[in-house]
Amino acid sequence: xxxxxxxxxxxxxxxxxxxxxxxxxxxxxxxxxxxxxxxxxxxxxxxxxxxxxxxxxxxxxxxxxxxxxxxxxxxxxxxxxxxxxxxxxxxxxxxxxxxxxxxxxxxxxxxxxx
Amino acid sequence: xxxxxxxxxxxxxxxxxxxxxxxxxxxxxxxxxxxxxxxxxxxxxxxxxxxxxxxxxxxxxxxxxxxxxxxxxxxxxxxxxxxxxxxxxxxxxxxxxxxxxxxxxxxxxx
Numbered sequence: 001x002x003x004x005x006x007x008x009x010x011x012x013x014x015x016x017x018x019x020x021x022x023x024x025x026x027x028x029x030x031x032x033x034x035x036x037x038x039x040x041x042x043x044x045x046x047x048x049x050x051x052x053x054x055x056x057x058x059x060x061x062x063x064x065x066x067x068x069x070x071x072x073x074x075x076x077x078x079x080x081x082x083x084x085x086x087x088x089x090x091x092x093x094x095x096x097x098x099x100x101x102x103x104x105x106x107x108x109x110x111x112x113x114x
Numbered sequence: 115x116x117x118x119x120x121x122x123x124x125x126x127x128x129x130x131x132x133x134x135x136x137x138x139x140x141x142x143x144x145x146x147x148x149x150x151x152x153x154x155x156x157x158x159x160x161x162x163x164x165x166x167x168x169x170x171x172x173x174x175x176x177x178x179x180x181x182x183x184x185x186x187x188x189x190x191x192x193x194x195x196x197x198x199x200x201x202x203x204x205x206x207x208x209x210x211x212x213x214x215x216x217x218x219x220x221x222x223x224x
Contacts (some may be wrong), residue, residue, distance in 0.1 A: 042216035100146050105157030
């Protein structure tokens with residue numbers, strides 16, 4: 001089944017404790033992206049990647065890191081999480097490198113930083 | 115600055131009562147406008163892509179249209195299963211970044 005998977009789905013952590021949220025897609029998509037969704041603010045793009053070893057900042061990259069060493073994986077790293085990073089996170093992928101095709105979204109990761 | 119505004123924030127319809135959702139955008143050269151549906155607790159699900167003014171796309175009870183400044187998602191004779199949040203997003207020619215609106219929460223009452 002074609003899908004985008006994220007792990008973990010739920011995470012409660014404390015300020016400053018490094019964490020990684022994994023994202024994997026099995027559709028051989030070139031474009032991958034991370035979003036955060038907050039009430040009243042909608043979906044905001046954190047980082048995106050047009051292909052392996054090619055990443056770029058979205059609208060809200062501060063406090064996040066990403067890497068794209070393999071085509072199928074695009075992990076999101078929070079090196080020193082803070083409470084304002086408490087949010088619902090979505091990973092997405094699409095076929096073309098520019099992302100102009102439909103994006104397939106993962107199920108989401110709900111992160112709470114205490 | 116690229117920007118997307120959706121209205122209304124919330125909409126309650128009786129089953130069968132047609133209506134439209136609005137997405138206004140400001141972008142430096144539109145590359146594509148996208149509509150997504152999001153059910154509670156799930157990731158957004160793709161509905162349509164529109165590329166140029168005058169373009170229209172349809173899927174079941176939904177029809178999306180595009181002008182140079184806004185897009186409409188028309189819902190004809192909605193059913194309770196159409197209840198969801200509808201999201202609009204744009205991508206500009208200047209980059210590969212996406213900008214989403216805050217969505218319209220639609221409730222269809224039987």
